[in-house]
Amino acid sequence: MKHCVLKQSVNRLINELPREITIVAVAKTRSVEELDAVKESGIEILGFNYVQEAEKMCLQFGSSANWHMIGHLQSNKVKRAVRLFDMIETVDSMKLAYLISRQCECFEKVMPVLIEINSGKEFCKTGVLPEDAEELAKYISKLPNLKLQGLMTMGPRFGNPEDARQYFRNTKEIFNKLNRLLIPNCEMKYLSMGMSNNYHVAIEEGANLIRLGRTLFEQKEAVLS
Numbered sequence: 701m702k703h704c705v706l707k708q709s710v711n712r713l714i715n716e717l718p719r720e721i722t723i724v725a726v727a728k729t730r731s732v733e734e735l736d737a738v739k740e741s742g743i744e745i746l747g748f749n750y751v752q753e754a755e756k757m758c759l760q761f762g763s764s765a766n767w768h769m770i771g772h773l774q775s776n777k778v779k780r781a782v783r784l785f786d787m788i789e790t791v792d793s794m795k796l797a798y799l800i801s802r803q804c805e806c807f808e809k810v811m812p813v814l815i816e817i818n819s820g821k822e823f824c825k826t827g828v829l830p831e832d833a834e835e836l837a838k839y840i841s842k843l844p845n846l847k848l849q850g851l852m853t854m855g856p857r858f859g860n861p862e863d864a865r866q867y868f869r870n871t872k873e874i875f876n877k878l879n880r881l882l883i884p885n886c887e888m889k890y891l892s893m894g895m896s897n898n899y900h901v902a903i904e905e906g907a908n909l910i911r912l913g914r915t916l917f918e919q920k921e922a923v924l925s
């Protein structure tokens with residue numbers, strides 16, 4: 701029964717957001733029941749930080765949702781990731797891009813990918829440096845089994861949401877620049893940034909994919925009161 705409340709709070713959140721914004725429900729530490737509840741409320745994309753986590757969920761959940769890899773992808777997990785995911789948001793090196801494309805060939809699959817931008821060197825351990833994004837985008841555009849569709853960035857997860865604004869703005873600038881270059885086989889469509897703490901700021905700065913964990917799953921008390 702408690703999931704009725706979860707559904708209500710998810711519905712309310714979806715109604716508050718502009719239409720062009722798509723939510724990725726971040727699955728870490730959540731139960732199958734919780735993920736089912738958000739899916740029934742109309743969220744179609746689930747985001748996973750780890751391949752193992754997604755595999756475990758896959759057995760119980762089937763393939764009725766759209767799955768995004770949002771955590772750092774290790775080379776030795778690429779094969780399993782390619783089988784599971786509908787998008788990999790965290791491509792941050794030529795080597796990783798190459799490995800994903802090669803695995804996709806075996807499955808005759810074209811994988812939509814985002815480039816992860818390391819927008820804040822202080823807190824981001826992963827992602828490509830802003831100055832290297834263009835080179836990586838051009839490299840990806842030549843790989844037959846990848847389709848570049850945009851950028852993703854983390855930004856700081858906690859603290860004052862305003863502190864994230866400059867990182868989001870920088871990432872949007874890179875997004876615009878790559879868009880203007882009209883790179884072949886590259887469709888700059890998604891800008892994935894913003895989490896529970898700062899998605900409002902991210903949307904103001906141009907995000908259209910927001911990745912939400914806590915604010916989706918932990919608002920039960922707020923709804924009850």
Ligand SMILES: *Cc1c(COP(=O)(O)O)cnc(C)c1O
Nearest residue numbers: 726770895896911912913914915
């Ligand atoms: C955990 C996580 C999120 C969601 O964070 P919340 O603060 O729970 O909304 C989004 N993106 C990534 C990559 C994460 O690891």
